[in-house]
Amino acid sequence: MLMPLFGVSINIITLFAFIMVLGIVVDDAIVIGESVYTEVEKNGGGVTNVVRGAQRVATPATFGVLTTIAVFVPFLFSTGPEKAFFYGLSIVVIFCLIFSLIESKLILPAHLAHTKFTPIKENSYRARFNRAFFKFINGPYKRTVSKCVEWRWSVMAGFIAILVVSAAW
Incomplete structure (x- = not known):
């Protein structure tokens, strides 16, 4: 307008x-x-x-x-x-x-x-998905991110190596 x-x-x-x-x-x-x-x-x-x-x-x-x-x-x-x-x-x-x-x-x-939020039913697909998702986030994903932060310079070198190889191809 x-x-x-x-x-x-x-x-x-x-x-x-x-x-x-x-x-x-x-x-x-x-x-x-x-x-x-x-x-x-x-x-x-x-x-x-x-x-x-x-x-x-x-x-x-x-x-x-x-x-x-x-x-x-x-x-x-x-x-x-x-x-x-x-x-x-x-x-x-x-x-x-x-x-x-x-x-x-x-x-x-x-x-x-004004939205009515209803609790998720315990055995629904969404509840099972949420449990599996949060298990993944708080388990392997969190450990991977922690290791990447701990070894940040190695991770950076790895990404630069991948970039160089990609550019060479």
Whole structure:
């Protein structure tokens, strides 16, 4: 709705910008939603737990979006033949990120506060999957990550060796 106010129309460039920023918008909502779900799963439903879950990740999510906006602001002031490309792209990305910020911090938690979370049935497929998944995460995956951190320079050398071999091929 705001695009015509800034002289931007719907075209290939603005659609590309929208598709490009869509991943960031979805990631922001997923981070908030997962934090809320974790809080509700731990302490039960209710507005207070939804707010606590959203607040836990609000600051890093907000700064993640603001730094991305800061990257696109200088493109608004570009000149020359590429100005139309960069201006349209930047306007769409900045507006999408601003609306995403508003939606993920205010509207999404309000919707989640009214959602009825039912406990997972003990013998359901989801409960069995969750047990197996957390067993994997807290077992072999955690041990592997710990070893990789402990032997970080060897891991780095291994990845550089793989990169060199890939480039050679």
